[in-house]
Amino acid sequence: MTTDGIGILASAYYLPPGAKTAQEIFADEPLPEDSILGEIDFAKDIGIDRVHIAGDEQPSDLALEAARRAVAAAAIDPLEIDLLVDFTSIPEDYLAPTWSAAGLVQESIGATNALAIGVNTGGCASFHVALKTACAWLEAHPEADTALLFSGIKTPESNHVYYPITLSCDGGSAYVLRKGHGRRVILAVETATVGELHDIWYMQGLANREEGKEPADHFLHMQADLPGFQEKVIPINLLMFRKVIRGALKKAGFKMKDVDYYVYPTFSSWDQESFCRGMRLEPDQIYTESLARHGHLQENDMIVNYDDAAGEGKIADGALVVVTGNGAGFTWSAAVVRD
């Protein structure tokens, strides 16, 4: 999809003040005894110093704070918002898909004119799926010109270790799309799903527990089919990234050599190295600095890393940026953005 003329008017994120060091996390959440990472030591090599912890804040509180910041940064009246999308990918305050924080955020910020809805695909690729859907909707609705998209992630207690990938961090992000805005213009979004991998990473849920089992925290914990992850996801991971990145670039009329900068999820030091190696990137072509600061914010990584990279002067005006990620489902996605 080429979406000329829709740009990111403003973006923002919120990290709750509470935090735990990686060492504290590992003390609370022991790692599996059998490592599947070969020479890599998950705890020593991960590259994450600490993660933020929401404490008493609910997912919607994190989302709402980010949404308010984005609306303020955009300097718009909430009444101007035509579409309000919640792209949170892990459980929110109340049970999905019956409930979404979209309605709560609509009420709280006074976006009375908006259509408020939750859009996700399972996992971090919710960012791109929501972006693609919102851009299509804006383009197809001449009467609409503004969308606010947000996510609020609160990791269930004792579930910050996502072995063998990362440490999960709490926080929210939000951004405002506007037709005709000439910066951070969304040129194309490409997304590809391999549904066979739908249950490689999942949360079981209270009602889906085995008969006779008592309610317990771990039914809201992220579970992994580790053999499946190793055998089915890892071998195709870089291939799928190349597929969606090339696909998005082609739709936008560009090639890989035209890309100035990459915004990529924050997983681990070895994952960042693998991506750089596989995509043949120079260190100054991709933002990796946030890894130590806060770990993986799920789909919020996209906005957090873009904002931080831009704030540190790493993205030149007019740069061609690829925002890419993958997520449980399993879905790989890429957006081409003209900064």
Next chain:
Amino acid sequence: MTETVRVRGCACAFPEGVRSLEDVFAGEGLDRDGANGLGIDRVSVRAGEKGSELAAEAGRRALAEAGIEPAGLGVILDCTTSPQELLAPAWNMSNKLQHDLGAKGAFTIGLAGAGATGLLVAIDFATSLLTTDESLSSALIVASETPVPAHRVLDPDDPVTVLGDGAGALVLSRGDEGPEVLGTALATEGTAHDACYIPGGAMKHPLREDLYRPVLDRPTYESARRGARVVPLVEQLCERHGVDRATIARLVVPNYSSEADAALAAGLELTPPAGAADNRRNHGHVQATDLVLNFDSARAESASGDLVLLASHGMGYAAGATLVRC
């Protein structure tokens, strides 16, 4: 791109099991008199079938009618309202469905928080994607409802409906064949986001099994404008497409209750298809699947060129209307 979007396939799949209204009320310890006026005699119930299995069956039927191979689908949208077989939104049924159907070319979207109106949101999103992305030619929309067992009566103190199991699917594609989707108008009232929801099993009450059931907050529910919110959306839609409301041949609404459905129809001054009352009597309220089922009845009764209006109000609080020309 200016091609029209058409409904190429429309199908439902219900489990074979059935429970009478008496059984449902007795099973939940409720007085049968509370069911009076609902216009529901029985609901379809699963006997172990998964929601994704019902969804896949409905999807296959709709694709077969459309004459479209699953591999040709560009996107699958899941507008299910009920809790899914693994915890949403970390898991979404649309991904499993992509695999089960062999729809390898489709990316997936899950919607949340719009109740029965989720179908109209899905139609609007699918239409938007199909008309702005030339690489996408067809979309599958699915809802598969599997209510929390033993909590099918919504608001036991003053029942508003009874929830049944079942799945519905629509196939939309660009082209010239099939009923044409003219447009959709939607609105949500965030002030009523918790009019009807399931409080337990997520982050606020993770271990509260007693709250793992749909709760209707009566004051909030009453404050949501419900049917009244649909009327201006219909007017907006008719004006946008140059349609005189009086020329709309059939009205398709969710199967809440005979009283609620009649009130919505009266408010819009339109007539549901003759089959709608039986659909509600035999299946109860199956959320977005109601709209698929009743649309199927409406198109069977419609002549070429007839206008059919799908209208809904549901959790979120979301209201919507979609206009289709048969």
